[in-house]
Amino acid sequence: MQQTNPASTSKDFLLSVEGLTVSFDGFKAVNDLSFYVDENEIRVIIGPNGAGKTTVLDLICGRTKATAGSIRFRDKELTRMREHEIVHAGVGRKFQNPSIYEDLTVFENLELSFPRGRGVFGALAFKRDAEVVSRVEEIAEMIFLKNQLKTEAAILSHGQKQWLEIGMLLIQSPELLMLDEPVAGMSVSERVKTAELLHRIIQDHSVIVIEHDMKFVQDIAHRVTVMHQGKVLSEGSMDHVQHDPKVIEVYLGH
Numbered sequence: 001m002q003q004t005n006p007a008s009t010s011k012d013f014l015l016s017v018e019g020l021t022v023s024f025d026g027f028k029a030v031n032d033l034s035f036y037v038d039e040n041e042i043r044v045i046i047g048p049n050g051a052g053k054t055t056v057l058d059l060i061c062g063r064t065k066a067t068a069g070s071i072r073f074r075d076k077e078l079t080r081m082r083e084h085e086i087v088h089a090g091v092g093r094k095f096q097n098p099s100i101y102e103d104l105t106v107f108e109n110l111e112l113s114f115p116r117g118r119g120v121f122g123a124l125a126f127k128r129d130a131e132v133v134s135r136v137e138e139i140a141e142m143i144f145l146k147n148q149l150k151t152e153a154a155i156l157s158h159g160q161k162q163w164l165e166i167g168m169l170l171i172q173s174p175e176l177l178m179l180d181e182p183v184a185g186m187s188v189s190e191r192v193k194t195a196e197l198l199h200r201i202i203q204d205h206s207v208i209v210i211e212h213d214m215k216f217v218q219d220i221a222h223r224v225t226v227m228h229q230g231k232v233l234s235e236g237s238m239d240h241v242q243h244d245p246k247v248i249e250v251y252l253g254h
């Protein structure tokens, strides 16, 4: 006789978004949205302008409060938590414009973001012990800035600044990284290296990326969630969503 055990039939996802809804003055920017992200997955969210993509990231990181629904990250319900608690739980978010300290070096920017360094003064004052230096060097290597550790952030290229900010998130060891249009404004070779970087990152993390550059999406996505009017329009491999007539009609066909 077949036995049904609910616990064994529901898969353990890193992130489970279910029935997520947010209304702004009655307008549902995100409307009963559900999707699930695995460990070591790169999920890309695509969709036309105004589809609700950025709002989903705002909801996950606690910047915007949900009207209804649930965001489960491991055993934590994020909708009930505050922004800093969500960061502490292991969710890191990078916005479109880099927010780095332009007048500090690459090393200092990374060092400041090391979890022990809270606030500028504390961080600059604390002893640069071997652990911090080796972690900074490890991250710098990953983000292609090992030879720029002493370079002032202000003179980095736009792409290098984006990588530095990703490094500043990575040094905090979040389990989930969320990146909003990470390759916007990057050169072709920087885009290729960013794809390489994301493939390295997901060996130890999961990543959600919002992106409009379809070539880049093709290079990185394990699965693609297509949003339209606050809902999931289609989901699956890039190949699957690219050939979905609904997606062609509202997004890719334009």
Ligand SMILES: Nc1ncnc2c1ncn2[C@@H]1O[C@H](COP(=O)(O)OP(=O)(O)OP(=O)(O)O)[C@@H](O)[C@H]1O
Pocket (backbone or CB within 6 Å): 024, 029, 047, 048, 049, 050, 051, 052, 053, 054, 055, 056
């Ligand atoms: N705080 C807010 N108050 C009112 N309306 C909002 C707010 N935030 C987002 N919206 C609206 O919600 C809708 C979804 O916006 P969102 O920025 O999430 O879309 P998007 O898919 O990220 O678009 P884009 O690709 O242009 O960045 C838009 O119509 C936007 O104007």
